[in-house]
Amino acid sequence: MVDLSRFDSLISLASFFSTDAKCKAVLRESRWGNEVACPVCGSTHVYERKDGRFSCADCNHTFSVTSGTIFENTKINLRKWFMAMYLISSHKKGISSLQLSRDIKVTQKTAWFMLQKIRSLYNQSVPELSGDVECDETYIGGKETNKHEWKKTAGTQGRSTKTKTGVFGLVERSTGSVVAKTIRDSKSSTLIHLIKDYVKEGSRIYTDEYIGYHSLKDSEDYSHFSVNHKMKEFVSGEKNHTNTIEGFWGQLKRMIMGVYHFVSAKYLQRYVDEAVFRYNTRALEEGERFQLMFSRSIGVFSYHDVRFAA
Numbered sequence: 001m002v003d004l005s006r007f008d009s010l011i012s013l014a015s016f017f018s019t020d021a022k023c024k025a026v027l028r029e030s031r032w033g034n035e036v037a038c039p040v041c042g043s044t045h046v047y048e049r050k051d052g053r054f055s056c057a058d059c060n061h062t063f064s065v066t067s068g069t070i071f072e073n074t075k076i077n078l079r080k081w082f083m084a085m086y087l088i089s090s091h092k093k094g095i096s097s098l099q100l101s102r103d104i105k106v107t108q109k110t111a112w113f114m115l116q117k118i119r120s121l122y123n124q125s126v127p128e129l130s131g132d133v134e135c136d137e138t139y140i141g142g143k144e145t146n147k148h149e150w151k152k153t154a155g156t157q158g159r160s161t162k163t164k165t166g167v168f169g170l171v172e173r174s175t176g177s178v179v180a181k182t183i184r185d186s187k188s189s190t191l192i193h194l195i196k197d198y199v200k201e202g203s204r205i206y207t208d209e210y211i212g213y214h215s216l217k218d219s220e221d222y223s224h225f226s227v228n229h230k231m232k233e234f235v236s237g238e239k240n241h242t243n244t245i246e247g248f249w250g251q252l253k254r255m256i257m258g259v260y261h262f263v264s265a266k267y268l269q270r271y272v273d274e275a276v277f278r279y280n281t282r283a284l285e286e287g288e289r290f291q292l293m294f295s296r297s298i299g300v301f302s303y304h305d306v307r308f309a310a
């Protein structure tokens with residue numbers, strides 16, 4: 001089996017995956033090893049046809065090495081797919097469709113399609129967060145003139161979701177694992193619901209003073225600490241802050257503003273997933289990150305998926 005984590009540069013990746021046939025051979029080996037299995041019935045009574053596809057002797061299903069992967073039915077060379085996966089995961093702020101189109105010689109439309117497909121691999125496998133957990137929301141998009149007024153003052157100012165899309169984020173301090181989800185509103189019920197979904201009971205929750213979090217004060221499930229942002233001064237060693245999640249917001253915004261410029265509400269979750277993936281795999285080497293994406297692209301989950309930043 002090829003160790004995909006050893007690719008430490010685009011040139012080492014491109015040299016190894018020198019032809020489309022090589023890419024297919026590695027896909028085949030990674031998916032099935034020595035025994036090709038039918039994706040429908042699981043049978044290994046499978047025949048390889050002259051056209052390179054496979055037929056199942058038990059259920060007659062015909063399939064290819066890319067069936068059921070993000071590369072299914074693609075007309076784009078697999079070498080370009082693998083390079084695109086490497087590029088998007090190795091660039092710290094992501095890569096625009098325009099840049100990718102130039103780097104791998106495809107149209108911008110094709111590059112956009114590839115990036116969206118690759119982003120679908122980022123959907124978060126979410127561990128339950130516990131211990132000290134910071135929660136916060138941020139707002140993305142909206143009018144040009146409002147773009148720098150991201151956040152925020154206590155109360156409701158700056159939290160309008162009329163022109164912006166909200167994102168709710170949680171981070172477990174001990175591991176630095178982030179979970180972030182787009183939200184339709186910033187009502188207390190919406191935020192508390194998400195906290196219950198992702199945070200283990202008994203955890204300590206740190207938020208700002210937004211009224212939406214006030215009901216946590218009476219919660220039997222969590223201890224709640226709120227940060228007064230008017231008291232700007234941050235005391236070293238002080239636990240009562242939301243600096244970790246704010247650091248993640250900074251990265252998310254730099255990626256969206258700096259590389260993608262504009263993201264519609266419809267696709268925002270995918271970009272958020274991309275930023276979360278990058279953040280949660282920050283301790284991995286380039287090759288390890290590529291290996292993780294590769295295994296997801298063929299629907300196989302590696303140990304890194306169990307706990308990202310462990």
Ligand SMILES: [Zn+2]
Nearest residue numbers: 038041056059
């Ligand atoms: Zn079958």
